Amino acid sequence: MARMSSVSTVFHRAVPFWRNVRFIRALSQIAFAILLAVVAGALYSNMKHGLESRGLWGGFSFLRLEAGFDIGEGITYDPSDSYARAFLVGVVNTLRVTAVGIVLATILGVVAGVARLSSNWLVNKMASVYIESIRNTPLLVQLFVWYFAIILKLPRVKESIALPGSVFISNRGLTLPWPVPSSSFGSWLPYLIAAFVVAVALLIVRTRGGRRTGRPPFSLLWVGVPFVAIATLGWFLALGSPYVLDVPSLRGLNYKGGLTLTPEFTTLLVGLVLYTGAFIAEVVRAGILAVPRGQIEAAKAVGLNEMQILRLVTFPQALRIIIPSLTSQYLNLAKNSNLAIAIGFPDLFNVAGTIFNVTGRSVQVIVMIMASYLSMSLFTSLIMNLYNRRVQLVER
């Protein structure tokens, strides 16, 4: 009780400043910041000293100099172009393999994830064997197996494996027919635009109507059919076929026409798609399993068939759970694409490595690599977060 009487004096007695919480907080932060600055400063001055003595210090002006080395594939580039152009070739190559890889890995992942939950014993076990064997070996080893043990050991161009539809597989890569816009493409373009405008207008009308009446909008039917119909009509009304299928044919020692993917690109694509697909499959499976059983039972009770349950009940709910993990798998795919260096595909990391070897500008090159990957990561996260917000809105 003696303490009670002294309560009023406690407020008046000044707390010594070194015991004041606000003081301690401020001091510890300042101390941390100073420590950080000292360490960073020491490292920086060491680096600057070391690089200056070798004449490698400076900004990014070296990027304007002539590169002088060759790059295997990518957008138009000549050894007499600048380092900046060379780096751009690498960036575009990375984006190319990442974009195609994400699409294919998603398809494979969803198929494998659903197969892993199949009631068919054989399909189920096959999916598990695929997922477990891929997830438990390093991607780099898989790329080596694909590149050195399979793709480079494929038959030569003369004896290449021909698949139906003029697709050829050889140790020069994958050659497939590719549609090329012809001279009449210009006369078809207005029809395509018209089809698109009509489809968008119908989509808006149907969605509004659906929201008002509560009836299902049947978007696919009402939007897809008119789009295809107008586009097809235009195809025949246009002066000649707007696209020509460029079919590859063997001329001498190589293929003429069509689209040829180099062995390096094919390897990287196959490796990344199979690897990421296995991880996406697990994400999809977890998402589907997380949908409460009652939802599926209720859907069965109202008389939906299996396909309808999957499409209308399970997937929309699983999607919410899947999206965040899917995003990180996409980011992993983009980051893993730099293993291209091991098989000689000129992605941004590989080209940057060459620039470093030629110029010795280590700091600048590392800054360029990091900035590229960080901006790619941020951009992907941004898009996926926007999509995620749309999907999550459905939640009650």
Next chain:
Amino acid sequence: MAAISEAARPPRTSVGVLGWLKENLFSTWYNTLLTFGSLWLIYVILRGIGTWALTTARWSVVITNLALFLVGPFPREDVWRVWICVIMVALLGLLTWVLWEPLGRGRTGARRWVIAGWLLSFPLTLLLLRGLGGNSILPPVGTNLWGGLLLTFVLAIVSIVASFPLGVLLALGRRSSLPVIRMFSTLYIELIRGVPLVTVLFMAQIMLPLFLPEGMRVDKVMRAIAGFTLFTAAYIAENVRGGLAAVPLGQYEAAKAVGLSGPQVMVLIVLPQALRAVIPPIVGQFIALFKDTSLVAIVGLMDLLNIAKCVVAQPEFMGLKREVYLFVAVIYFVFSYAMSYASRRLEVALGVGGR
């Protein structure tokens, strides 16, 4: 009518092998189609691989170079030191399993000894491998002679042990109420998680020597370990942060109410609960790290994968890439699969997986 209170099981629709087949493989027309399609696919793949593995493949390359795959250029007369380490770890593993699995609860005293043994085994292993200077029993073996599976394991284990405290600190920093520390931790974690591991390894190999004052040299293995540690710490920090978030707020409040100071609340109450919840993800992180050590082949260390590259580059083993790379893939698979299996058992034992 007597058993009306018991829930009646649905009538069995299938009996025996035929019943199982019908239920699991041929239940509907599209399942039948899928089954035949899968059977055909399995037949094609197995026939291709089987014919090659049993007739064309020359597995002698693997047997001839087995020692190289396991320890790399480690001096052959000192390989017994590696064996001692393996036996020590195996014994500790066996003891741990015996004390935790069949014997169940209790035996805290014995368990403490085993934990102490694990902690001691780490510096002991490094000492055995590294050797003492000028001693005739344990002549020093430079890290440039460590290779193969040995190096793969050393890289993974040392990096995970080193990155764990760093990761915990970063996680605490990210949840700190001090803005400067929180911003620094968040920036570090997001920066590292946004770039590929190879970039970090590349940076560790090239930038680390630049950062250090002149005359100070760090060998390649240590640089790689530094890269792995800095990289893994960011991921462990995110795992630990998840564990910290899972500790109920009441725990903090109760700990404060009984008069513990801030650090005491963390060390005695919150961290033990948080870390227990993150053991499975950290084991997963370790498996990922084990696989990722193969990336040091890109920066030129003699790990398992790089040894394989060197083996197939020898003229007498030309054209045997399939055999060698498949063998390496199988080794990685066996260890990763065993570890993920153990981790699943651990999850069940800890009872935290079901969250």
